[in-house]
Amino acid sequence: MTVASGQCFCGMFRFAISGSFGEVRYCHCNQCRRKTGTAFSANAKIRKDQWKLEGPKDQISEFEHKPGLYNAFCSQCGSALYARSDHDPDDIRVRLGGFDGLLDVAITGHVRTAWKANWYSIDDKIPQFDEAFISKDDT
Numbered sequence: 001m002t003v004a005s006g007q008c009f010c011g012m013f014r015f016a017i018s019g020s021f022g023e024v025r026y027c028h029c030n031q032c033r034r035k036t037g038t039a040f041s042a043n044a045k046i047r048k049d050q051w052k053l054e055g056p057k058d059q060i061s062e063f064e065h066k067p068g069l070y071n072a073f074c075s076q077c078g079s080a081l082y083a084r085s086d087h088d089p090d091d092i093r094v095r096l097g098g099f100d101g102l103l104d105v106a107i108t109g110h111v112r113t114a115w116k117a118n119w120y121s122i123d124d125k126i127p128q129f130d131e132a133f134i135s136k137d138d139t
Contacts, residue, residue, distance in 0.1 A: 006099035008079035013055035022046050024105045029112035031065060035080060039120035042096040044105065051092060053081065
């Protein structure tokens with residue numbers, strides 16, 4: 001059962017997930033701010049087998065920003081499609097901004113707040129973590 005679907009900015013890629021979103025967080029690290037152009041990224045961890053991506057595979061650009069850590073983008077418009085890691089081959093992270101409509105998600109934490117933009121204030125009651133890890137199972 002599809003629970004959410006969306007597309008890249010130009011529409012070359014459509015994507016959908018089945019099942020529920022996994023751990024959902026706001027990441028404040030320098031890389032996420034640069035990738036999104038905003039104070040943080042809103043992303044969710046899902047299993048690869050939940051993800052369906054339609055579009056020309058040769059138009060996916062992957063950038064290895066650290067050894068074994070990849071960000072995938074639409075080569076036409078630059079929209080983020082997913083992030084993946086060699087050390088966690090069964091899961092990917094998806095950016096929530098590309099999905100359409102209402103999403104049934106709850107943000108579990110602000111992560112990497114030690115690198116938070118000085119011009120942004122976190123004014124909600126969502127837990128904050130200086131580093132990336134929310135739980136032992138987080139990667």
